[in-house]
Ligand SMILES: Nc1ncnc2c1ncn2[C@@H]1O[C@H](COP(=O)(O)OP(=O)(O)OP(=O)(O)O)[C@@H](O)[C@H]1O
């Protein structure tokens with residue numbers, strides 16, 4: 719089976735944090751959730767995968783092509799990365815400039831660029847914002863524009879860092895619809911979430927990262943029964959009971 723992503727014995731160190739011996743494989747079309755507490759290394763892992771950070775050792779391959787300084791630009795065109803914070807993603811003055819940047823860099827004609835931008839903004843329900851400055855949008859609107867920028871490139875891999883955080887229910891539904899259509903075309907997806915709903919219902923497999931190490935990697939049906947996964951996602955049923963007990967106490 720072809721490997722879309724292959725992370726092989728990757729080590730990386732910030733001053734006070736290290737990623738140790740990271741190994742992760744995604745086959746073409748797989749949808750994997752990355753789970754871990756705040757500060758466990760999820761975004762760092764994504765930055766390594768995108769070549770935004772360079773491993774101290776180890777190798778990362780995308781479609782069996784090893785990531786190097788020379789092919790970074792080429793590989794990034796095939797990997798759409800939705801940042802955790804859309805403010806880190808949007809950089810051009812207007813929505814149009816931002817969404818058209820990627821397709822223009824693919825060397826498409828102006829006509830094709832226009833077609834892709836209009837299609838992508840329509841998909842995320844942001845067509846009426848086309849001439850708006852990117853710094854005058856709400857968090858959810860900015861996230862939708864950031865997603866438009868990614869899908870306008872028609873990537874084969876989507877790397878989504880907490881894609882649903884801050885989105886209203888209608889947009890979550892829409893985003894799942896958009897991604898579902900991409901999945902039908904065989905797109906591979908790696909995403910992070912803190913929400914057990916998406917782990918249980920929207921992933922084929924789950925990897926848990928804890929203090930910069932992968933401590934679980936397996937199919938979702940196995941993950942949902944595994945203690946280390948439950949510990950990292952949190953026991954929401956138990957929290958419900960705890961809150962109920964507060965209410966009872968405060969009424970007494
Ligand atoms: N630029 C940086 N320089 C130094 N340390 C950093 C830098 N960015 C992140 N870190 C540290 O690396 C660790 C992992 O951070 P990372 O952003 O990968 O966590 P995360 O799992 O994505 O957390 P969250 O769930 O909060 O998004 C944290 O301890 C963080 O303080």
Ligand SMILES: [Mg+2]
Pocket residue numbers: 760761762802879
């Ligand atoms: Mg993060």
